[in-house]
Amino acid sequence: MEISIIGLGLMGGSLGLGLKKSSTPYKISGYDLNSEHSIMAMQLGLVDEIVSLTDALTKEVVILATPVDICIKILSEFAPVSASQTVIDLGSTKEKISNAVKSEIRESFVAAHPMTGTEYSGPTAAKEELYKNSTVVLCDLEKSGKRQADIAKKIFTDLGMKIIEMDSATHDLHAAYISHLPHIISYSLAATVLSKENPQDILSMAAGGFRDMSRLAKSRPDLWTQIFRQNKQNLLESVKLFEKNLSELRSCIENEEWESLEEKLEKAKELHLIFK
Amino acid sequence: MEISIIGLGLMGGSLGLGLKKSSTPYKISGYDLNSEHSIMAMQLGLVDEIVSLTDALTKEVVILATPVDICIKILSEFAPVSASQTVIDLGSTKEKISNAVKSEIRESFVAAHPMTGTEYSGPTAAKEELYKNSTVVLCDLEKSGKRQADIAKKIFTDLGMKIIEMDSATHDLHAAYISHLPHIISYSLAATVLSKENPQDILSMAAGGFRDMSRLAKSRPDLWTQIFRQNKQNLLESVKLFEKNLSELRSCIENEEWESLEEKLEKAKELHLIFK
Numbered sequence: 392m393e394i395s396i397i398g399l400g401l402m403g404g405s406l407g408l409g410l411k412k413s414s415t416p417y418k419i420s421g422y423d424l425n426s427e428h429s430i431m432a433m434q435l436g437l438v439d440e441i442v443s444l445t446d447a448l449t450k451e452v453v454i455l456a457t458p459v460d461i462c463i464k465i466l467s468e469f470a471p472v473s474a475s476q477t478v479i480d481l482g483s484t485k486e487k488i489s490n491a492v493k494s495e496i497r498e499s500f501v502a503a504h505p506m507t508g509t510e511y512s513g514p515t516a517a518k519e520e521l522y523k524n525s526t527v528v529l530c531d532l533e534k535s536g537k538r539q540a541d542i543a544k545k546i547f548t549d550l551g552m553k554i555i556e557m558d559s560a561t562h563d564l565h566a567a568y569i570s571h572l573p574h575i576i577s578y579s580l581a582a583t584v585l586s587k588e589n590p591q592d593i594l595s596m597a598a599g600g601f602r603d604m605s606r607l608a609k610s611r612p613d614l615w616t617q618i619f620r621q622n623k624q625n626l627l628e629s630v631k632l633f634e635k636n637l638s639e640l641r642s643c644i645e646n647e648e649w650e651s652l653e654e655k656l657e658k659a660k661e662l663h664l665i666f667k
Numbered sequence: 668m669e670i671s672i673i674g675l676g677l678m679g680g681s682l683g684l685g686l687k688k689s690s691t692p693y694k695i696s697g698y699d700l701n702s703e704h705s706i707m708a709m710q711l712g713l714v715d716e717i718v719s720l721t722d723a724l725t726k727e728v729v730i731l732a733t734p735v736d737i738c739i740k741i742l743s744e745f746a747p748v749s750a751s752q753t754v755i756d757l758g759s760t761k762e763k764i765s766n767a768v769k770s771e772i773r774e775s776f777v778a779a780h781p782m783t784g785t786e787y788s789g790p791t792a793a794k795e796e797l798y799k800n801s802t803v804v805l806c807d808l809e810k811s812g813k814r815q816a817d818i819a820k821k822i823f824t825d826l827g828m829k830i831i832e833m834d835s836a837t838h839d840l841h842a843a844y845i846s847h848l849p850h851i852i853s854y855s856l857a858a859t860v861l862s863k864e865n866p867q868d869i870l871s872m873a874a875g876g877f878r879d880m881s882r883l884a885k886s887r888p889d890l891w892t893q894i895f896r897q898n899k900q901n902l903l904e905s906v907k908l909f910e911k912n913l914s915e916l917r918s919c920i921e922n923e924e925w926e927s928l929e930e931k932l933e934k935a936k937e938l939h940l941i942f943k
Contacts, residue, residue: 506874528872555871565869568860573880576852579913581938582931584844586908593841594942595831596804598782603879604849609939612932616925623920630917632862634910637855641906644899649892655858656888662857663885666870 403456404517577607679732680793853883
């Protein structure tokens with residue numbers, strides 16, 4: 392199967408590596424707007440060849456692993472060349488991307504969100520097993536052609552992923568709570584420590600807890616601004632609900648309602664009864 | 668050297684395991700209020716013997732690895748029996764504990780906070796290398812006897828730790844930002860997802876980012892309520908500063924000030940230039 396990957400960073404590069412290790416013979420072309428990334432992608436063996444964007448868009452399967460605004464730009468401007476093609480995007484938001492596809496090529500398109508990643512970016516961040524054992528969400532599949540949906544499922548299965556399906560609006564709501572809100576919180580925590588007079592002294596005491604909680608703040612601000620913009624309403628809802636929960640805990644502390652605080656912490660901890 | 672460990676959970680149990688592996692010959696006695704924990708600690712080889720609380724308090728070195736309120740209770744009620752003894756506490760707060768020690772035995776006492784741990788608790792959570800390569804903060808050392816300070820330093824060095832010193836007030840301020848605030852945030856995030864109608868559906872999409880951000884909410888609410896109470900003022904200051912930083916990001920999103928948002932995220936990300 393001939394696949395092109397547009398965007399050879401963490402997500403696209405890891406996809407190339409992962410597919411090259413699968414038992415299905417894939418021929419993988421790549422394109423990146425940044426020519427240095429294209430050179431690195433070849434040097435790192437992420438793809439078999441580098442092609443032009445025009446050529447990339449003619450392949451049997453086209454995978455968009457670009458920032459989410461670029462997904463929309465490509466899907467609304469550069470139409471696939473044939474009805475037999477399959478175009479899959481990997482963006483962290485789904486509703487605006489899914490709706491941006493022109494109706495005449497909608498069957499060629501599959502909206503996917505692999506729930507994996509790291510805080511790093513670029514071709515050097517690519518990891519062969521990034522996708523393995525993770526979950527991919529396929530959205531609005533009833534709008535995709537049967538053939539295209541099957542091809543997407545085969546590719547993600549070859550990567551060792553678990554597939555779940557939902558509509559893109561539900562995806563974006565859930566993604567706000569599970570991913571976009573945690574990113575905003577992590578950036579806010581990092582900003583909080585940095586706003587103190589002596590962050591270096593404070594950080595000298597930091598251990599695993601703070602490391603985990605501040606890790607997401609390493610993520611690329613340009614990519615995440617696009618994601619936050621595309622998922623604005625859901626994100627705001629989640630931030631406000633978080634602020635409400637935090638202010639309830641803060642009030643308990645201010646008012647020295649220790650029993651009530653402990654009860655609220657016990658209740659919050661119950662998340663881990665259903666999240667293994 | 669004869670050491671007793673009072674409290675045989677994650678911190679005390681790991682300390683026993685770690686010291687038994689060091690090249691210094693330690694004889695390690697243990698006591699836990701919970702007799703089942705005492706039995707488990709022996710079965711798991713965390714200590715060499717189980718003794719009564721009274722006996723534990725007569726050893727050459729006494730290590731308090733109990734909840735922080737119990738540290739204060741022991742230090743203010745059960746005085747060490749001899750001036751040659753060394754009593755070290757491992758609590759997550761330091762000022763109230765350091766000040767709770769009676770002046771006549773103050774030289775026998777060393778206030779320590781090992782910046783390590785996991786979200787798990789009890790003897791089964793103990794890990795031989797929990798302390799290794801971590802940092803321990805020794806507080807108000809000028810109030811400890813020279814002999815006692817040296818013994819504490821030897822023990823933590825034998826565990827493979829890096830030692831830093833500061834006054835207990837500064838420790839508590841830093842600990843609020845680096846540890847106590849992250850815990851409150853993690854509990855609030857868990858509570859936020861749980862307060863939705865369908866947390867299980869949301870969690871089906873959760874990956875590493877959410878896992879890291881919600882991990883601290885597995886911690887024991889009773890222990891953390893005590894820590895939050897003992898460090899109330901610093902914690903409230905840190906929570907309010909965090910709320911301010913989060914509300915600034917939220918405002919950017921509400922007002923669609925995307926350039927300003929991206930700048931704020933870039934600034935927050937700079938934390939990782941000084942936090943390796």
